[in-house]
Amino acid sequence: MGPDRVFKDAIYEQIARIGRAVAHPRRLELLDLLCQGPTTVEALARKSAMSVGSTSQHLQHLKDAHLVRVEPRGAARIYRLTDAATCELFRSLRGLAEHYYADMRAITEAFLRDREALETLDVATLQQRMDQEDVILLDVRPVEEYAAGHWPGAVSFPLDTLTDRMAELPRDRTVVAYCRGPYCVLAMHAAEVLRQHGFRAVRLADGVPDWRSQGLPIAKGGDPR
Amino acid sequence: MGPDRVFKDAIYEQIARIGRAVAHPRRLELLDLLCQGPTTVEALARKSAMSVGSTSQHLQHLKDAHLVRVEPRGAARIYRLTDAATCELFRSLRGLAEHYYADMRAITEAFLRDREALETLDVATLQQRMDQEDVILLDVRPVEEYAAGHWPGAVSFPLDTLTDRMAELPRDRTVVAYCRGPYCVLAMHAAEVLRQHGFRAVRLADGVPDWRSQGLPIAKGGDPR
């Protein structure tokens, strides 16, 4: 094998490191979750319904490929994406899948149809209606994800507190719920439950990583209320 | 397993189809070659030093992932990238590898150092010097890649004809050679050989896909001479 081939093999092997890292659905799910902000192995395992061991192992793969980095915080370790490029990689792969595979649309539409929650808002319409004050925007992700970054003006309203706190919500305005992004089920379920209780509720398909990618402003920190 | 998980698994599985397609160095090499233009299995096998069977099999993977499409031309089949997004995917992964892995740079520099061909031109400098007419630009890829798209004004000068046609080249101008892109060895070897014969020769790191991605004009068809 000549030096040319050794060189080419070495180069393509480097590129393939990234490919292998994103070749497994569970690791893609972890990247998706990490786009929402830094977090622990335990939280990732819980949110992705994986065992802690398996989650840790997948995170090692991602770390070996330099897609995530880790730093200790007390006894725990905080995992985070290496930089914005990692989140863009995930978004770009997701976009390509939407572009190439009709299945992506079909799967989502079937899921939404089952929950009578097909109505989905886009960001432009939302901004317009936010200005008119006839909507209230709920961030239905867990609080720590809200704290790591949220739509300015959105109220933290985690899905698992929705039933208890429903009395807080106005019945004369449209309730818009968002979560992690177009394939996250939290906002879909929130809209479904709210509709069943007589609210005007829709979900917003995009999430913080999408807005960040578009250069829109993102608020950080706790719920101001 | 609830319907949420079924849904999530289905979505991430779709995205992972792309990941798996780009998880193997040989398939990345095929994508790189296909960025130069449509071609046959046999040509891809030759250029990548793979067996035809193995090449065909990898192309099936890429086709299953919708990254390439195929159409018959006589007895042969012409493979091509599905669309520009596929080439951008490859370029984006290559860019991330450059971004994340110092090895990429180290590997390339070591290879170039061995051939005393470290000097590399960028596109801006090239355009400037092209205007001043003190350079001649050679496209050292195989003719069919030149025909599929080349820098306007570049002369088709395939590497394997270089020694025979060297007399055609001017000794009072700088000879700039380009090929498929930053990790293609053709231009490196061309510059090396030309220097050994006393020419002022440098390589241009970028290639047609890079210029196309930047929106620069690309000429098509045969060599006008």
Next chain:
DNA sequence: TAGTTATTCTATAGAACTATGGAATAATGG
């Protein structure tokens, strides 16, 4: 210091992927 918690490491079995060579297929040319 001992116990607790969070995480990684290790071993293993099973699944998925890859390379190879030869047979099968399909279109073309004489």
Next chain:
DNA sequence: CCATTATTCCATAGTTCTATAGAATAACTA
């Protein structure tokens, strides 16, 4: 219609990857 050319299909053996459960580690806490 046969031979040729180009490619895919198939079976196989070898390799790599994944999930799992339990042991090991390392940092806090009482």
